[in-house]
Amino acid sequence: MTDTSHKAQTTDRVGPIAQFMRATEIDPRLLGMVGALVLIGVGFHIYSAIFMGEGTFLTPRNLWNLSVQTASIGIMATGMVLIIITRNIDLSVGSLVGVTAMIMGILQVEILPKYLGLGSPYIWIITLVVGIAAGVLIGAFHGWLTAYCDIPSFIVTLGGLLIWRSAAFLVANGKTISPVDETFALMGGGPYGAIGATGSWIVGLLACAGVIWGAFRGRGNRQMHGFALRPIWAEVFMTVLACGVVIGSVLVVNAYPWPKGILTQYYAKLGQPVPEGIFISHGFAYPVLILVAVGLVMAILVRSTR
Incomplete structure (x- = not known):
């Protein structure tokens, strides 16, 4: 009786915020990181408004550029997660x-055009396959040294950091490699390396459909295995919140138009004058979509690995 009363009193003393966090199952650490990012963004925006006369940080243009610039880091981080959770480290990622970038650059600029012709539609495909294969082979070699030769990952990847950095210089012979294949360059972003407003809305609606499907599936799995269910209001709140983030992202990337110079270049190729008041949205950049795809694949891989 005493135990039961004590537990009831403890539950009653839990504040509304704690009850909300418990019901929605929001990770406080994730909430803290998101809050820190928001504070940093607001701080830089206020700083630019005070010292530069205009708030330029939290604008569609800057947020779009930041998403493109951080996409490559995000892709590398998805692979690093698997290494870190096994209590290892990889210092050679950069x-x-x-070195893989230099291999791909030399391949598409100097080697493949000789055999396939300049501008061949197969150049970017072969380059991408070779680049991925090179990364897999080097990564497998590092893994073999760590797993089968009992060399600590710190030592292996520290050596890899020095070796592959020098190898990158040797592959390119210290020179600039350009111009890369036009189709391949689209994967780096830019005005032409984005899917536009319509494509972004399609991606956003598909993502929202995926969120709703995931909510129903997750609740069904919990019920099937006898796990505790979240309250209905919490399920609805989390689903609406996730869809709101997706729709907000679409609105932000669609609010960033092509610069005037790009518009002039684009319509010059078409042989037409630039229409008055034309607004062409960037939409989601290809590298951002690649990051999302890689993240989903890695999440499925982690969930399927025992």
Whole structure:
């Protein structure tokens, strides 16, 4: 009786915020990180407004550029997660990216055009396959040294950092590699490396449909296995919140138009004058969509691995 009364009193003393967090199952650490990012963004925006005369940080243009610039880091981070959770480390990621990039650059600029012709539609495909294969082979070699030769990952990847950084310089012979294949360059973003307003809305609606499907599926799985269910209001709140984030992202990327110079270049190729008041949205950039795809694949891989 005493135990039961004590538990009831403890539950009653839980504040509304704690009850809300418990019902929605929001991770406080994630909430803290998101809050820190928001504070940093607001701080930089206020700083630019005070010292530059105009708030330029939290604008569609800057947020779009930040998403493109951080996409490559995000892709690398998805692979790093699996290494870190096994209590290992990889110091050679940056150098490995450098050497694979140089291999891909030399391949599409100097080697493949000789055999396939300049502008061949197969150049970017072959380049991408070779780049991924090179990364997989080097990564597998590092893994073999760590797992089968009992060399600590710190030592292996520290050596890899030095070796592959030098290898990147040797592959390119210290020179600039350009111009890359036009289709391949689209994966780096830019005005032409984005899917536009319509494509972004399609992606956003598909993402919202996926969120709703995931909510129903997750609740069904919990019920099937006898796990505790979240309250209906919490399920609805989390689903609406996720869809709101998706729709908000679409609105932000669609609010960033093509610059005037790009518009002039685009319509010059069409042989037409630039229409008055034309507004062409960037939409989601290809590297951001690639990051999302890689993240989904890695999430499925982690969930399926035992």
